[in-house]
Amino acid sequence: MNKILPTLILSFVASLLLAQQTPGGSTPIVQNNTKEITSPNLQKEVIVSGSIIEKDTGVPLEYATVAFFSQLENRIVTGGISDVDGNFRIPVPAGVYDISIEFISFKKVTISNKKLIQDENLGSFALEIDAESLDEVEIIAERTTVEFRLDKKIYNIGKDLTVRGGTVSDVLDNVPSVSVDVEGNVSLRGNDDVRILINGKPSGLVGLNSTDALRQLPAESIERVEVITSPSARYDAEGTAGILNIILRRSKLQGLNGAITVNGGYPTSAGISGNINYRTGDFNFFNTTGYNYREVPGNSFTETEFFNGDDPSTFLTEDREFDRIRKGINTNFGVEWYVNDTFSITNSIVYRNSDNESNTINLIDETDAFGTTTRTTRFDPELEDDKTIQYSLNLDKQWNGNSDHRLTFEFQYETSEEDERSFVNQDGTDVEDVSTVEAQDRVLIQTDFVQPLGENGQFELGYRGNFNKLDTDYNVAFSDDGINFELSSALSNNLLYDENVNAFYSQFGNKLGEKFSYLLGLRMESTRITINQITSGNFEKKNYTQLFPTVNLAYEITEDESFTIGYNRRIRRPRSRFINPFPSRSSPTSLFQGDPDLDPSISDAFDIGYLNRLGKLTISGSVYFQHATDIFSFITRATDDFYSFETNETVNINDPDFDEINANYDLVPVVIRGPINLATNDRYGGEITFTYRPNRKFNVNANFNLFQSITKGDYQGQNFDAENLSWFARLNAKYTLPGAIDWQTRLFYRGPSETAQSKNKGIFSTDLAFSKDVFNENGSLAFRVSDLFNTRKRVGDSFTPTFNSTGTFQWRQRSYNVSFTYRFNQKKKRERSNGQGGDDDLEFEG
Known part of the structure; x- marks a missing residue:
């Protein structure tokens, strides 16, 4: 490579x-x-x-x-x-x-x-x-619009005030059907197995850790988000929930144009981002660059009760304070060469570098069977450095000026490195040296051919190869005196993980008469996984080939009312961390361990959608059902190990000296968490979105999603059957005040959730923003408050036969942000790709 x-x-x-x-x-x-x-x-x-x-x-x-x-x-x-x-x-x-x-x-x-x-x-x-065109432009300038395709919904990101100066995570959390939890994990209709793409491909802008990367990409770099709940055969079958395809801004207007945004806030944050485009003759140069600095304070509190048979329970309380600093720069530079009217070549390079710090103070109180409490203070300063470089080449050939008759070829090479290191200090003494070094190389090769057939028909076939190599080196060393460290052979390990996926697909679509459209596809994916555990010498290979059929149907009752029906089969492959048999530690008493025998999970999903435009009111919704086998469930179980905060040592119950150590020190049970293939899961639900715009000064958007999850399975004699009915609702309202000041409020509520081993309470949050256009609408000044009432916290309980725990976690506290955007040779986001917006033609598009 x-x-x-x-x-x-x-x-x-x-x-x-x-x-x-x-x-x-x-x-x-x-x-x-x-x-x-x-x-x-x-x-x-x-x-x-x-x-x-x-x-x-x-x-x-x-x-x-x-x-x-x-x-x-x-x-x-x-x-x-x-x-x-x-x-x-x-x-x-x-x-x-x-x-x-x-x-x-x-x-x-x-x-x-x-x-x-x-x-x-x-x-x-x-x-x-042009009155009709002007009305469309005004709508786009004021709010996010939605376009409907046979297999997706496209949200063009408009003048959404609650994400000004924010990140891609903030944008996604404003998109109907999508939610982002307090830890930054993205889910689609309540399912967190979402495939996230940038411009239709896995991207270096996301890197090894997609959660952190999405929090660093500037919101202003996004042009639109495609929500694909019923993907056609063109897309990877990975991601049982579906696909989120994030399209970055790129203009094709002649001349020089772009925009720049600066922002700052409290807790301390600052950033600058911009997009620039220069089109001259047959060449188009584009660049999107952003730098940000954010301090992200957070906290968590956990109280655990350990059951000791006939003896009194013992208790462990952990009170954590997080002080995080996130610094990062990302840039995407490229050039398009329009060789002639039917052939173009695009080269681009992506570079991302983030330098993160995290200082965690953990106050640990142990209460023994006699009610005696011992306090330990642990300080965990972690440094993390992530770098990604990605090169892309794209060839696009069209015939006879018809964009529907084309051949495309893409090559992408990406290399990423992630280096984490921390020295854990306990009661004033350095006791642990923990480091994780990951290096990843990814190659993507893809070609697609589209051939129109007749007036409305379209045939498509293609190939896609994803080749991924990941090297994870995890080292843990302990010290008794804070000076001399000894490497732990029980925890330290080196894992080499290779995943190669070769896929071929074909699909055909057509429109029958003026009302009915269909798109039928079949995708074959052949997967080869190699797991080479260098430390233990374990070497395993997994090979499997699956077929993934897709069906998308649409019926247009009138120009404003339509139905869609979709079926697709999807796969969830285990990530490298899920199959690494060596445990990794989030704390001395909590381990995560993978299973090398973990199999992929296969799901079959059905979706029925409805759209109706009733003048100033638009209603869209869907009902869906998904059946998955061999699902990944994360269970927590007790081990035979116990930890002493007084000696900073772990002792096994079978150790000959265990009874003596237990008599002299307070021992805390060590628990382990990891994935298993737990039988089946049935998920069904419905969502509905209302958009109402009575006049140009006021518009409101409401989204409601209700879903039921039923999991059935047993593991090691314990039943893990669980039923969970949950929901989330989002309300966005925007009003123009006197003086042309825009005011936007966003309310979000996620309902309670439950698994076989846990219960989580509902989460409510409120965002508020104001904006004013200046400099003849070339500039915009915005102020926003995220989590106005400081209520975005996860509160839940966990329960097992050997212990119960309750906890609260808050990733970030209430924050304030001021941003200023200046656009040159752009008129308040009037330009739009492909000249579309608010379009509901149910055409074919992969």
């Missing part, structure tokens, strides 16, 4: 060098008083000038685009945009052109077959407002 990287870098550099010249080899840019001008040929140039105004008011239109299309060359040869006075002055190679004058929300003006052989002033163009 190390030999591949230099070759990839050289190819990327070569593409950049090609991007510096046009097919004719001439200088691509000419500068004058127009915003941006291109001139690809060395033939005689003439100067074309004119002005552009709004028809009704006569006000000059800045940033209107003027394009010169050559029918002879079948491409746009050059173009430019108007200045602040609405004037343009563009050098153009002499010739015959179709000239188009456009401005967002205005009707396009075209001059056909215009012969240009000398300098010419075209005069003044008065553009007329």
